[in-house]
Amino acid sequence: xxxxxxxxxxxxxxxxxxxxxxxxxxxxxxxxxxxxxxxxxxxxxxxxxxxxxxxxxxxxxxxxxxxxxxxxxxxxxxxxxxxxxxxxxxxxxxxxxxxxxxxxxxxxxxxxxxxxxxxxxxxxxxxxxxxxxxxxxxxxxxxxxxxxxxxxxxxxxxxxxxxxxxxxxxxxxxxxxxxxxxxxxx
Numbered sequence: 001x002x003x004x005x006x007x008x009x010x011x012x013x014x015x016x017x018x019x020x021x022x023x024x025x026x027x028x029x030x031x032x033x034x035x036x037x038x039x040x041x042x043x044x045x046x047x048x049x050x051x052x053x054x055x056x057x058x059x060x061x062x063x064x065x066x067x068x069x070x071x072x073x074x075x076x077x078x079x080x081x082x083x084x085x086x087x088x089x090x091x092x093x094x095x096x097x098x099x100x101x102x103x104x105x106x107x108x109x110x111x112x113x114x115x116x117x118x119x120x121x122x123x124x125x126x127x128x129x130x131x132x133x134x135x136x137x138x139x140x141x142x143x144x145x146x147x148x149x150x151x152x153x154x155x156x157x158x159x160x161x162x163x164x165x166x167x168x169x170x171x172x173x174x175x176x177x178x179x180x181x182x183x184x185x186x
Contacts, residue, residue, distance in 0.1 A: 015052040025051065025102075028122050035130060043132025047122070050082035050139075051102075059140035063108050064088035069138055070097045078135045080125065087111060100125040100135075157186045 018025055032048040035041070050058065061081050065088075070079055078098040085099060087107040096116035104112070109119045120128075129135055152161030155177060165172050176183040 014049075018052045019054065031123065031126055035126060039131050041131040043135065043137065044130075046137060047080070047082060047132070053082075056145070057142070058083040058102075059142045059144065060084040060086050061138060061140035062086050062088040062091075063094055063111060064091040065140070066097065066099060066138070067091065067095050070095070070136065073136065074134070076134055078120065078125065078129065080132075080135050080137050081139060083140060085109075085112075085119075155186060 018029060020026075029048065029051050032044055032051060036044040036048045060083055063085065066079055066081075066085065070077070075096075076098075078100055081099070081101040083101065084103040084105070085101045085108045086105050094111045094115040094117070097112065098118045098120065099112055100120040100122060102122065104119050112119050125135075149162040150164060152159045154161040154163035163173060177186055179185055
């Protein structure tokens with residue numbers, strides 16, 4: 001007698017392909033699916049998983065954050081971001097670094113190459129480092145989105161969620177419950 005395992009209704013809810021119909025992204029998924037299968041590398045499995053993620057789960061990273069993360073690292077190491085690399089005008093001089101990403105903003109790409117670095121695509125990375133050796137896998141801050149500030153219930157004591165208000169003025173959600181002089185303040 002075998003054990004009756006209730007696998008009939010269990011479903012893998014993780015993504016195994018991107019929702020996007022972008023042909024270039026789908027070619028990258030094909031490439032990294034092959035590499036994940038044929039190489040004994042966790043790097044390729046992670047990149048494949050991140051290529052299939054939604055936009056929210058692929059947050060952008062700035063050039064300044066990249067320079068902080070790559071400080072003190074070996075010159076030969078490549079920073080790998082499954083997402084977008086954006087410019088930061090507050091960073092005055094960009095260090096020379098090799099960066100691989102899905103997308104670069106025009107200014108970010110120009111500043112990286114002008115500093116003596118390289119802006120690589122994932123197919124170039126697959127040719128250079130097929131197992132992901134000597135790379136640094138990075139990602140941006142997921143909670144940097146403005147919408148995260150609204151998560152929670154505004155108006156409850158101790159909750160600092162930002163309310164959705166039409167306008168920020170005297171007449172808009174500034175009376176009872178918001179000021180001590182108008183009954184009470186939470």
